[in-house]
Every structure is written in structure tokens, then in C-alpha cells.
Amino acid sequence: MKIYLDGKLVDRADATISVFDHGLLYGDGIFEGIRIYGGNIFRLDEHLERLEYSAKALLLKMPWSRKEIADATIETCRANNLQDGYIRLVVTRGVGDLGLSPWLCPKPSIFIIADKIALYPAEHYTKGLEIVTVATRRMNPAALPPAVKSLNYLNNILAKIEARQAGALEAIMLNDQGYVAECTGDNIFIVHKGEIITPAASQGALKGITRDAIFDIAKEIGVPIREANMTRYDVWCADEVFLTGTGAEVIPVVKLDGREIGDGKPGAVFAKVRESFRRRVLTEGTRI
Structure with missing residues (x-):
């Protein structure tokens, strides 16, 4: 290498x-x-x-x-x-x-x-992840803006350790107001009543490149999308949940804190998002 x-x-x-x-x-x-x-x-x-x-x-x-x-x-x-x-x-x-x-x-x-990288086992991309909420809070944006992708990742690492101790591969991190910020390495989206919703960067979410792609994809597939404050209750009661990130790509979530999301299977909106994403990654960017 x-x-x-x-x-x-x-x-x-x-x-x-x-x-x-x-x-x-x-x-x-x-x-x-x-x-x-x-x-x-x-x-x-x-x-x-x-x-x-x-x-x-x-x-x-x-x-x-x-x-x-x-x-x-x-x-x-x-x-x-x-x-x-x-x-x-x-x-x-x-x-x-x-x-x-x-x-x-x-x-x-x-x-x-x-x-090469493999953030999650391949079967979770079809069956979905079971994740948890951890006690470690996302760092306040006033202390370190989440838009800065710095080498300071201990906040996320501590949350990742908690997730593993709970038997999960990924975890939701709340901010100090109790709103959902992001996961330890991924952005989070929910689908509720035909609308895609995700936390804003001001709540502690990274301005992810894949996250931005989801906004473009939502327009393409005709699904409304917006940023909003989000609680664990909103995630528990969502019709669908999926995570995005450069390493994770786009991956469904089927359970949070022991509660099934929707019918406990990856949903139809996620399927459309994933299909569009897979097309885009081959054309949007720079050829080597």
C-alpha cells in the first residue's frame, strides 16, 4: 500500500x-x-x-x-x-x-x-440495524462547532463504547437540550407521514456530504424533506429511520431502544433513497 x-x-x-x-x-x-x-x-x-x-x-x-x-x-x-x-x-x-x-x-x-472499509456487516444493509440511545451527550456547538470535522473524536468514541456495551453497532447521541443530534458516526433521518426529517447542524449534527445528497435525492423522488428538532419519541414513532455517512453510506434502522420502527423492516422511502444514491455515486464527482 x-x-x-x-x-x-x-x-x-x-x-x-x-x-x-x-x-x-x-x-x-x-x-x-x-x-x-x-x-x-x-x-x-x-x-x-x-x-x-x-x-x-x-x-x-x-x-x-x-x-x-x-x-x-x-x-x-x-x-x-x-x-x-x-x-x-x-x-x-x-x-x-x-x-x-x-x-x-x-x-x-x-x-x-x-x-477498503466495511463499517457495518453486509446483512444490516438489507435487514436493518438495531440501535440504542446512549447517555453520552453530543458536544455543545458553542464548545466545538459540529461543522468542523476535526481530529477531536473522543465525544463520539465514548458514545461508540457505550453502544458496544449495550450490544449495538450504533447509537443516537442527544444534545444537552435532549434533542437528537446525530449518531456516533452517522447522520440520522426519519420518515413520518410521507416526509423526511433530520436534525439541523445547530442541534449538533455534522453537515455530512452524504446528508446533503439525501436532500437532492428527496427532491428527485418527490418526498418533502426538512430539518427539525427531534426527540427520541419522534424516532420511536417514525414510519422509517435510516442513517447516512461516507463510511456507512445509507443504511436502515429497524429498532431503537428495543422499540420496532414501523413494521420492523426497511421501508419503501429508504428503498427509493438507496436506489438513487447507488446511481449517483457513480456519476457525481471526479474520475480518477
């Missing part, structure tokens, strides 16, 4: 960063998870735009243009003969001292990994 690291393709064993890199010491950095389908990098430009926004929010000055990062991403996929898989693009603050001060890190680092 070849890893892109600061301008060069290196072997996996040689892809190392300094122990003084602030991405490691303090989680001071940003990342994007990106999918490639049949040689098409899905919505690459949108991912790189979000990367730029995250960098701006953290005052992390990236010395590379969007085209340079796109070219490096394509080069990494080609070097690994990757036609279908997952791309992890990471930018760290770079090497500094043992203090917090980011201005003492003169040069950021970038690395790109292109490999």
Missing part, C-alpha cells in the same frame, strides 16, 4: 509522523472521509470545500490549493489501484513543542490513505 505523505507516495511502513505533531498531541487537525465508486471519487469537490471550511474555522493555514489536494487524492487512488473503497484525507497542525500554541507549528502536514 502507498500512502501520500507531505508530497510523496511512501510505503505504509514508512508513513510516519513526528511524536511532536500537534495532530497527535492535541487532536489539532482536520480530516475528510471520502468514497470512491467504480473509479469515481464521490463529491470530491464538496469534501475539499468542507476541508477548507474546517481549516478556516481552526485558523489552520493550508499551503496547498484545492486542485493540488484533489490531484494528490487521485494520485493516491491510482497508486493503490483503488476503484472502490474509502479515502482518509488528514491535515495536521504539524510539528511544534509540548505547549498548546498552534502558532509554534510552522508547517502543517497532510497525508492520504486509500483503502
Whole structure:
């Protein structure tokens, strides 16, 4: 496997960063998870735009243009003969001292990994997931805006641990007002009375690239869609529930907190969304 690291393709064993890199010491950095389908990098430009926004929010000055990062991403996929898989693009603050001060890190680092990923077992994409609500609350947007896709993921990891302890593969995280924010690694959508509803970013949800695609798909299939405050009750009583994310793609949920969603099977709206999504991933983006 070849890893892109600061301008060069290196072997996996040689892809190392300094122990003084602030991405490691303090989680001071940003990342994007990106999918490639049949040689098409899905919505690459949108991912790189979000990367730029995250960098701006953290005052992390990236010395590379969007085209340079796109070219490096394509080069990494080609070097690994990757036609279908997952791309992890990471930018760290770079090497500094043992203090917090980011201005003492003169040069950021970038690395790109292109490999395979399987977030959930294949059978759950047809049968659906059984998930739970966990006690760990989603971080308040006033503390760390969820739109920033940073290397600080302990909040989500703690919730993921709770999910595993409860015997579930995924979990809903509530915000500090008790509204549904998102899952540990996915955005959440419900279908209720013919309408698709999802939490707003202001409630703690990441502005997911796949999430954005669902808004486009909803228009295509003629189903109303909106953002709204959502409680666990709303999810329990939904007709359908599905999750989205770059790693998860689009996956149905059939049970939350021991309560069946709808008739306990993936629904008709989800089926239409999944069909449209599978078509789009082959055409919307950048060919390698």
C-alpha cells in the first residue's frame, strides 16, 4: 500500500509522523472521509470545500490549493489501484513543542490513505440495524462547532463504547437540550407521514456530504424533506429511520431502544433513497 505523505507516495511502513505533531498531541487537525465508486471519487469537490471550511474555522493555514489536494487524492487512488473503497484525507497542525500554541507549528502536514472499509456487516444493509440511545451527550456547538470535522473524536468514541456495551453497532447521541443530534458516526433521518426529517447542524449534527445528497435525492423522488428538532419519541414513532455517512453510506434502522420502527423492516422511502444514491455515486464527482 502507498500512502501520500507531505508530497510523496511512501510505503505504509514508512508513513510516519513526528511524536511532536500537534495532530497527535492535541487532536489539532482536520480530516475528510471520502468514497470512491467504480473509479469515481464521490463529491470530491464538496469534501475539499468542507476541508477548507474546517481549516478556516481552526485558523489552520493550508499551503496547498484545492486542485493540488484533489490531484494528490487521485494520485493516491491510482497508486493503490483503488476503484472502490474509502479515502482518509488528514491535515495536521504539524510539528511544534509540548505547549498548546498552534502558532509554534510552522508547517502543517497532510497525508492520504486509500483503502477498503466495511463499517457495518453486509446483512444490516438489507435487514436493518438495531440501535440504542446512549447517555453520552453530543458536544455543545458553542464548545466545538459540529461543522468542523476535526481530529477531536473522543465525544463520539465514548458514545461508540457505550453502544458496544449495550450490544449495538450504533447509537443516537442527544444534545444537552435532549434533542437528537446525530449518531456516533452517522447522520440520522426519519420518515413520518410521507416526509423526511433530520436534525439541523445547530442541534449538533455534522453537515455530512452524504446528508446533503439525501436532500437532492428527496427532491428527485418527490418526498418533502426538512430539518427539525427531534426527540427520541419522534424516532420511536417514525414510519422509517435510516442513517447516512461516507463510511456507512445509507443504511436502515429497524429498532431503537428495543422499540420496532414501523413494521420492523426497511421501508419503501429508504428503498427509493438507496436506489438513487447507488446511481449517483457513480456519476457525481471526479474520475480518477
